[in-house]
Amino acid sequence: MHQHTDALALDLARMAQQLRIDVLEMVVRAKSGHLGGPYSSAEILAALYFHHLHVDPDDPSWPERDRFLLSKGHAAPILYAVLARRGFYPVEELETFRRFPTRLEGHPDMKLPGVEMVAGPLGHGVAVGAGMAWSLSRVVPKPSAVSAPSAFASRARVVVLLGDGELDAGVVWEGAMFAAKHRLGNLTAIVDNNGIQQTGATADVMPTEPIADKWRAFGWHVWEIHGHNVREILDALDRADEVHARPSVIIARTTKGRGVSFMEYDHRWHGGLVPTEAQYEQAMAELQTSLSELGAETKA
């Protein structure tokens, strides 16, 4: 495991804040879209795309790339923002979010470079990711994949981000059992455990705790972290890579709407509300202040 530098952690925190700003602008421009879920996963997305994942924006279908599946598809705006910031397409294209004609559909579509799975209806990521992880780890020639067949399994990893409300869906656990049966060490799930779903607290809608015990019982290696602490995210992802005989899940304790005071812990900001002009001004001011407090870019 690497020791991650302060400079890296700071840069990623700064990127997460930039993504929140991008998302606010996208949703306000479109007058539609989700904010709470993107905001709880900003640090996770920044850490994945600006450090952990092996992806190539110039060759989005590079066969050896790591696959990231956004199972909580309603967090689309932050996926779009991070892909743009990572160079998969111009940042200006974010202006087309949810506005015809666009590649930035309401929920992710694979016509957009970098998107690995259609998402929106919840529950798919673990089972689809398990299928990908199984076939990537198959130690056989893959004649359709490359001209010179490799005798080795791919080293590509699969990372799935899902919500905690999403754990209500039975297919999540069907996929979890498949992954455990096949000992898919190249599969890591991250649960964005913000405690809130569309109509209220997960504890009220459909209690999912004890989440960590559930995953353990399903045969997964479990890490529990503070999901807005970039260093904890990076460490957990590294440790998950070191578990070879089991799939790993990172339970990231997060705050819905993180970063904007009036959105935090409020389920109405899941997707039902669009900021008024005054709310937009306040949210942007808060996000900009936080960003400047993180200091100047270090280019670590």
Next chain:
Amino acid sequence: MTTLAPMRQAYGEALVELGRDREDVVVLSADVSNSDFSWMFAEAFPERFLNVGIAEQSLVDVAVGVASTDHVAIANTFAFLFATRALEMVRTHCCYGGVPVKLMGAYAGVSDSFDGPTHNAITDIAIMRSLPGMAIVVPADAVAVAKFLPQVVAWPGPVYMRLNRNEVPVIFDDDYAPEIGRAVVVREGRDVTLVGTGLMLSRCLDAAKTLAEEGLEARVLEVHTVKPLDVDAIVAAARETGAIVTAEEHSVIGGLGGAVAETVVGAWPVPLERVGIGDVFATTGAYDTILEHLGLTSAAIVSAARRAVDGKLR
């Protein structure tokens, strides 16, 4: 006397042959491989056979993951489960997402007759046909299964193949060379066209013989691909024979009859009769008994043909 051959045995053998030809083929099952005969592939290639358990939604999602990473994924379970329990997975990933999973719908129609209506698939064609991007292939006999399987795998998009559980009449020999999307004129005729799919193709051929004795020459058109439909062949049938009967082991709502009616009414309206299952569930019993009970017989096709021909005069 009609010769019968088991379709699922043919399917299992075709899977094994495919597995020999293609190292990239992975077969998935929701724990019914001894029913649908994908066990034959499991025995030959255990390292690329995945039993996901009794979990049809996961079956399709895992297959989507497999098919997204340079493999051919052939998913197997009962037809009604693809069309109902796992449908959202099929719609979202295979059709909207365009991941070309091959769905093998076993025990389709009422062919699992002794297990009864819960196990029948009599609305699956209608459901699958409504999904943009989905292709639907219905082999008529055991020979056809082997002819279609490699084509299904080569088809660029998702395919739903509808398979019969039982021994079914042998119609074709090895010269049969069907192509996905192109209907087959199995018998020529000018007075009426009998459009059949799956098991009902054999009933259409029987009906055509009876009609010939009455002086009516029926064309028999095999529509093995319900989608994409061979519109040219349907319109030609309407134009050249002036009357159409459709026959399918499926509801009369939205299946082959619906597809043909939609085509004919827009392009060349002619009298059209649909032989199929009314807006009801079936019941339990021997396969032939249930087919008879539901009116899926050559006699029903003969009557429908007479009505359609009479309709030309009005």
